[in-house]
Amino acid sequence: MRIVDLAFKRVAVWGFGREGxxxxxxxRKRLPEQPLTLFCSEAEIAAAQAFDAALTIHGHEPDAIALAPFDVVVKSPGISAYKPALLAAKEAGIQITSGTALWFGENPQAKVIAVxxxxxxxxxxxxxxxLARALGVRTALAGNIGLPLLELLDQSADLWAIELSSFQTGEAGPLSLGVITSLYEEHLDWHGSRERYVADKLMLTHSSRQLLVNALQPTLLEKTSSHPHRLLFGESDGWHVADGFIRRGTRSVFEVAKLSVPGQHNALNACAALAALEAMGHDAMAAAPALTNFIPLPHRLQPLGxxxxVFWINDSISTTPQATxxxxxxxxxxxxxxxAGGHDRGLDWSEFVAAVSATPPHAIVCSGTNGPRIATALRETGVSTQIVEASGLDAAVAAARELTPRDGCILLSPGAPSFDQFHDYAERGRHFADLAGFDGREITGIEGLGIA
Incomplete structure (x- = not known):
């Protein structure tokens, strides 16, 4: 479906973030004269009026009655598709779409790797x-990673590398290759249950002509086994990590120690990227040396100095216990x-508790809404390390300074979202950097967004 197909429809946009x-x-680019209605927060009304004076603006969350007059609702990703108002609107025949779905409708021939x-x-x-750019391929980097696809409307690329959240996987059109890196429970407040989260995440399998999945996750293998063109990374026959190297089968290709992003999980991410390029017909072997100069993404195991x-590491993007x-x-x-700790959305921390019982860190400082719950679980299990509860991030950093020995590390890896104290993980990461004595303003956006 293209935007012009919705001419003469009554259209509402729900959400005034970057996607909205x-x-x-x-x-406005496609249908400049078509009336548009915006639903946003009351605090956003003035900004919305300045952005587009022709909008009809409602500064509240719509219910089913408020949505009833419209033919189409364009919702932002952060608005759960399972809100009662949207479910009722869909039941009434109102078309629910998104920026992601509209971009795919406008670009049916694009060569897309969706991750x-x-x-x-x-x-x-x-x-x-x-890696694709290192091979000279004109490549777009966009999507949930920080650049809405519609901001690149009418721009061309030979390859599109697109990140999709679990909120967006069902909105993708037909695409060349879908990649699923891992599957744990997350965003249960948006999806309503773990089962629904898993089902939504796996919606990508339906739109992917080829599907690349992590061979090290049995549940993921089981749930994708019926895909007719499934490929694997992480297994010994293909791209995998073994004996300190990224390997292609028996061939050692790249030394893990030379990766610019630390950790075995990032070496496996590199395997996924190389396998994806190979699946698209590119020379992954030739691309592999470029792993050396990849610029790490901010807030993802980011060494601050x-x-x-004491060494400080910002992993504010960590929003699950498995990530921690x-x-x-x-x-x-x-x-x-x-x-550890932040906004409590009911995730199970038992795996984390069991793991740190076996190999405890020097100390664990728990803060945020779910901080007391994490600390209680650790103490009840008898984890043999120092466990401290703090009222917020400021107090947590102060406690960490007292606990951490010289040459030790203070790691912000909350395993939970930031919404209890901050607007988003990036604000949390910048504040952590400031508290550590660095300049949080220097933590800029993701390198390479857009087309190059």
Missing amino acids: RAAITAW TGTKGKSTTTALIAH ERDG LAALESLRGRAVTVL
């Missing part, structure tokens, strides 16, 4: 773009004080 603004701009997964999707998507004899475990694994052998 991109949708309004794209609509999703609970963890690793941003780094893998950026790696695909970086040393202050007062991966961060700790990448720092094994060092005295690490990890700052």
Whole structure:
């Protein structure tokens, strides 16, 4: 479906974040005279009026009655598709769409690699773009990674590396290759249950002509086994990690220690990127040396530097307990004080507790809404390390300074979203950098977004 197909329809845009603004701009480009209604927060009304004076603006969340007059609702990704108002609108025959779906409708011939997964999707998507560009391929890097697809409307690329969140996987049109990096429970508040989250994540399988999945996850293998053109990474016959090297079968291709992003999980992300390029017909072997100069994404195991004899690492993007475990694994052998906790969305921390019981870090500082719950679980299990509860991130950093020995690490890897204290993970990461004695303003956006 293209935007022009919706001419003469009554259209509402729900959400005035970057995705919502991109949708309004794209609509004006295609159908400049069509009336548009915007639903946003009351605090956004003035900004929305300044952005587009022709909008009809409602500064509240719509219910089913408010949506009833419209033929089409363009929703932003952060608005759950399972909100009662949207379910009722869909039942009434109102078309629910998104910026992602509209972009795919406008670009049916684009060569797209779409990447999703609970963890690793941003780094893998950026790696695909970086490696493809190293081969001289004109490549777009966009999507959930930080650049709405509609901001690139009418621009061309030979390859599109697109990150899709679990909110967007069902909105993709037919695409060349889908990649699923991992599958754990997350965003249960948006999806409503773990089962629905898994089902939504796997929606990507339906639109992908080829599907590349992580061979190290049995559940993922089981749930994708029926795909007719499934490929694997992480198995010994293909791209995998073994004995300190990224390998293609028996051939050693790239030394893990030379990766610019630390950790075995990032080496596996590199395998996913190389396998994706290979699946698209590109020379992955020739691209592999470019892994050396890949610029790490901010807030993802980002080394900030040393202050007062302690090393500081910003992993604010970590929003699941599994991500925190991966961060700790990448720092094994060092005295690490990890700052855990944030917005509580009911995730199961038992795997984290069991893992740190076996190999405890130097100390764990728990803060945020779910901080007390994490601390209680750790104490009840008898984890043999120092466990401290703090009221917020400021207090957590102050406690970590006291606990961490010289040459140790203070790691922000919360395993939870930031919404209890901050607007998003990026704001949390910048504030952590400021508290550590660095300039959080220097943590800029993701390198390479757009087309190059």
